Amino acid sequence: MRLDRTVDAPPLDVAFYDRDTTMVARDLLGRILVHGERRGRIVETEAYVGEHDLACHASKGRTARTAVMFGPPGRAYVYLIYGMHHCFNVVTEAEGHASAVLIRGLAPLEGETLMGNGPGRLCRALGIDRSLDGHDLTQPPLTLLPGTPVPARRIARGARIGVDYAGAWANAPLRFWIR
């Protein structure tokens, strides 16, 4: 029996993801991402809010790559970037609304070690690749646990990283991290 109940709790359910994307991005801070035996606490996220968001991959319409973002909430959107790094996202909002939250930073849990800063590095640390694209995050081996939510006063926000091409959307304060 574990002393730390936060890592034994059941995964977050679909209702958690079926909400406004910015709200989910904030609420994901402090939660625990688990892949098999590896896990980390989410400390940085970015919201990609829909087809009208020019920084969102779905803004170019539905393609084979982005199809999962148009599907039901609570699925993994995993893609390869720059030919060598994977990025892990959580699909949000109702089916038909193409939006997701990019997980950018993880911190180790108590007494554990994990490299996790940067979307590509955390995927390598947890062994996440495109074979998990579309995976239902309420089911193992890839899930999110409730962990400990972060109070609003401890959440900082700013512009997203690496989206300078997105015009006015490049400056939207849709990146969130624990202060």
Next chain:
DNA sequence: GAAACGATTACT
């Protein structure tokens, strides 16, 4: 079929 381009990272 060809070409340009990344929601990045590591190294000079």
Next chain:
DNA sequence: GTAATCGTTTCA
């Protein structure tokens, strides 16, 4: 500052 590296998307 810039190389690495290849799937996705766009254009002919």
